[in-house]
Amino acid sequence: MLARFGRALADPIRCRLLLALREAPAHPSDLAEQLGISRTRLSNHLACLRDCGLVVAVPVGRRTRYELADPRLGHALDDLRTAVVAVEADRHCADAEEKGCC
Numbered sequence: 001m002l003a004r005f006g007r008a009l010a011d012p013i014r015c016r017l018l019l020a021l022r023e024a025p026a027h028p029s030d031l032a033e034q035l036g037i038s039r040t041r042l043s044n045h046l047a048c049l050r051d052c053g054l055v056v057a058v059p060v061g062r063r064t065r066y067e068l069a070d071p072r073l074g075h076a077l078d079d080l081r082t083a084v085v086a087v088e089a090d091r092h093c094a095d096a097e098e099k100g101c102c
Helices: 002-009 012-023 028-035 039-051 071-090
Strands: 055-060 063-068
Touching (some): 002 012, 012 063, 028 039, 028 063, 039 055, 063 071
Antiparallel strands (some): 055 063
């Protein structure tokens, strides 16, 4: 499961998509507009997230709404974002200029 979660987070658009769905379920047209990407591109990312088991498609009449597969994923995203920000703030490499890193 962690590998699938990592695969999903490996792309910035999928990260933004998960964060948008963390806020509220949404229809693809709204998500495409919110993220500023084409519906075709969005469809590919949603398919990846569905395959990873992170989002589900919910039929609503003739439309489909997407949401996180489990509410705990929203909490996990919050925790992960907090941890990454904390690690980034603490990151310091004494040889950064010499090595061209950090």
